[in-house]
Amino acid sequence: MQITTKTAIVFTIMVGAGMTLISCKKSSDQNGRINRQRVPVVNVLVVQPRPADEMADAVGTLLPAEEVELRPEVPGKIIELNFREGSLVRKGQLLVRLKDDDLEAQMRKTNLQLDMAEKDEFRKRKLLEIQGVSQEEYDAALHLVNTLRADLDLLKARLDQMRIYAPFDGKIGLRSVSPGAYVSPSTVIATLQQTNPMKLEFSVPERIAYGVASGKPLRFTVGDSKTVYSGTIYATEPGIDPSTRSLKARALVSNPEGKLMTGSFARINLLLEHFPEAFVIPAQALVPKLDGQMVYLIENGLCKSSDVDVTMRTDSSVVVTRGLKTGDSLIISGLLQVRVNAPVNVMPSGKTN
The missing domain is CATH 2.40.420.20 (conserved putative lor/sdh protein from methanococcus maripaludis s2 fold)
Structure with missing residues (x-):
């Protein structure tokens, strides 16, 4: 019985040790897996x-490159309207003429007087050379010539005020008067716009104003159109507007076919900086x-x-x-x-x- 009891005790100890070793190995394996799982x-x-480009979006308005309201310098009656509404006109073209019969008559009279005065001055100049007239008589004749020439220049200036010429190439709009109407300097006869090229005016917030400068390109679309147009910035305001904290700029846009219209709303995409x-x-x-x-x-x-x-x-x-x-x-x-x-x-x- 003693041998049997000792054998049982030894067997129990060996089984316990084996279970402990197995338990430690399992724990070690689990810790290894946990450590590996914790490494992200x-x-x-x-x-x-x-290369990269820094771009920014903005909105703007299309403006004519040049625009003027056609108004007379002096009151008068319209006798000629030498343009068709919506037509293209050339710089220097006579557009409007006011009644100027009295000025034309005064010019003809002054021209005749000047012609006679110049002949008299020439004759007295020759006589003065041989002492046939006094210096005072010749000076009076020369003074009359100069006076009539000044009068003629004044009449020409007044006559020009009765006419309106196109100050630049452009497209003329709808007229608001008819031939025979009496107009004054406050009357707008029509509007003339130069639409090729055009101006695109827009503003950008202060935080990106550094990237807006003359010579930089931009692209834009108008209204619901998918057509992309291009332009080049040509000028900016000298500083930030303190009331809006923004910088106003303008770009020139080519419009040879006349598809772009003044006043149109434009969605702009502009290049702020290029990183090579x-x-x-x-x-x-x-x-x-x-x-x-x-x-x-x-x-x-x-x-x-x-x-x-x-x-x-x-x-x-x-x-x-x-x-x-x-x-x-x-x-x-x-x-x-x-x-x-x-x-x-x-x-x-x-x-x-």
């Missing part, structure tokens, strides 16, 4: 420079911090952080100007699971986390 798996982007070599990264890779923004990188299998400066932002991407270099492995997913200086695993190519 992320997607990365190898940073490479590429930019680091463009997904917007979700940015991590905000108290004093700016940062990104996570992988270096030797460990997560590292890098502060960055961002200059251009869209809904899906940003341009980084500081904090990245060519070849950096940028973490673009799993940002909430990674920790600085902790190991990370990279998702195999073709898979996403």
Whole structure:
């Protein structure tokens, strides 16, 4: 009975030790699996420079390059309207003529008087050379010639006031008067516009005003049309409007076929800045911090952080100007699971986390 009891005790001890070893091995395996599961798996982007354009949207209004209301300088009766409504006219073309019979008669009379006075001045000049007349008589004749010439210039100026000429090439609008109507300087006879080229006027907020300058291109559409037109900025206001915190600018737009109309609403897309070599990264890779923004990188299998400066932002991407270099492995997913200086695993190519 003693041998049997000892044998049972030894067997019990051996079974217990074996179970303890099995339990320890299972615990070790479970801890290994847990540790492996705690290493985050992320997607990365190898940073490479590429060209990028910073664009901005704005709205504007199409304006004529030149515009003038045709008004008479003096009151009078219209005797000629030398244009058709909606027609193209040339610079210097006579458009409107007021009644000027009295001025024409005065000019003919003054011309006759001037002709006689010039002949008298010539005769007395010859006589003066041989002392046939006094200096005073000759001076009086010369004075009369100069006076009549001045009178004639005045009549010509008054006669020009009775006519309206086109100050530039353009398209004339609808007239508001008829031949025979009496008009005054307050009467708008018609409007003349130069529509090729045209001006596109728009404003941009202060935060992007730095990118609006003379010589920069832009594109725009008008109304519901899908046609894209182009133009070039030629001038801006000298400063920001303090009441709207915006900068007003104008662009020149070619309109040879006359499809664009003044007053039209335009949706504008303009180039603010071109980056020949930019680091463009997904917007979700940015991590905000108290004093700016940062990104996570992988270096030797460990997560590292890098502060960055961002200059251009869209809904899906940003341009980084500081904090990245060519070849950096940028973490673009799993940002909430990674920790600085902790190991990370990279998702195999073709898979996403």
